[in-house]
Amino acid sequence: MSAPPKTVLTASPEEAAAIRAAVRTPDLSAFGGLAVVAAPAHAPALTDLLADPAVSDPIYDLPRPITLDSVTAWIQATEALRQQGEALLLVTLDATGRVAGYSRFTIWPELASAEIAGARRADLQNAGSGGAGAARSFDWMFETLGVRLIGVTAARDNVRSARVIEAAGFAPMGERDSLRPDGTLRPSLYWEMTRQAWRARRLKA
Numbered sequence: 001m002s003a004p005p006k007t008v009l010t011a012s013p014e015e016a017a018a019i020r021a022a023v024r025t026p027d028l029s030a031f032g033g034l035a036v037v038a039a040p041a042h043a044p045a046l047t048d049l050l051a052d053p054a055v056s057d058p059i060y061d062l063p064r065p066i067t068l069d070s071v072t073a074w075i076q077a078t079e080a081l082r083q084q085g086e087a088l089l090l091v092t093l094d095a096t097g098r099v100a101g102y103s104r105f106t107i108w109p110e111l112a113s114a115e116i117a118g119a120r121r122a123d124l125q126n127a128g129s130g131g132a133g134a135a136r137s138f139d140w141m142f143e144t145l146g147v148r149l150i151g152v153t154a155a156r157d158n159v160r161s162a163r164v165i166e167a168a169g170f171a172p173m174g175e176r177d178s179l180r181p182d183g184t185l186r187p188s189l190y191w192e193m194t195r196q197a198w199r200a201r202r203l204k205a
């Protein structure tokens with residue numbers, strides 16, 4: 001459902017192959033043991049997480065309706081894409097091992113570009129930690145997956161997401177329509193960030 005960024009980069013064959021390899025066998029050490037690649041065994045816990053509208057309502061690219069079957073199929077479909085180096089579904093855990101959220105990455109290796117969508121469990125939201133979690137994911141996409149451009153979208157009324165995205169330094173680039181799995185369109189705000197800009201901000205910080 002995801003659309004590649006508006007800005008079009010071109011990866012060399014070597015760069016694209018390196019990105020695909022990084023997606024196929026992801027190094028998750030940056031997440032300190034609190035993120036794992038989603039497997040069918042996570043389907044019940046992910047279904048519980050996503051059944052909460054506070055978690056799933058703002059997200060356009062989830063399977064609907066959210067049921068054990070649809071979430072299992074989504075995990076399996078993303079796993080097939082991971083093996084091609086084009087998508088990755090991570091489950092994040094809290095210190096007790098409970099599912100605390102998820103992140104889904106769509107990667108376009110030939111464009112050296114990626115998108116991320118994700119959510120935190122409702123009881124973990126609004127605690128002021130969204131920015132740090134998002135920054136860790138953006139850093140991982142640039143430095144471990146090796147993409148040079150990230151595009152992100154948020155529903156027009158998703159104030160928290162917009163705040164987190166702009167605090168990370170993403171540049172607003174207007175709006176775009178996001179295609180839901182059922183074929184309908186969701187109007188979204190849209191931002192991009194390059195790896196060069198990300199690294200420059202980190203040097204200044």
Ligand SMILES: CC(C)(COP(=O)(O)OP(=O)(O)OC[C@H]1O[C@@H](n2cnc3c(N)ncnc32)[C@H](O)[C@@H]1OP(=O)(O)O)[C@@H](O)C(=O)NCCC(=O)NCCS
Binds near residue numbers: 056119127131
């Ligand atoms: C989006 C999400 C990851 C943010 O994480 P979070 O831990 O809830 O966010 P925070 O508590 O850190 O708040 C984010 C920012 O929004 C601000 N904020 C929160 N509510 C606000 C409001 N009503 N008006 C203005 N700002 C608001 C916070 O002050 C914070 O800004 P700051 O860091 O400058 O203080 C989380 O809320 C979530 O999972 N939401 C549901 C799914 C979702 O929307 N996913 C993103 C799809 S693009």
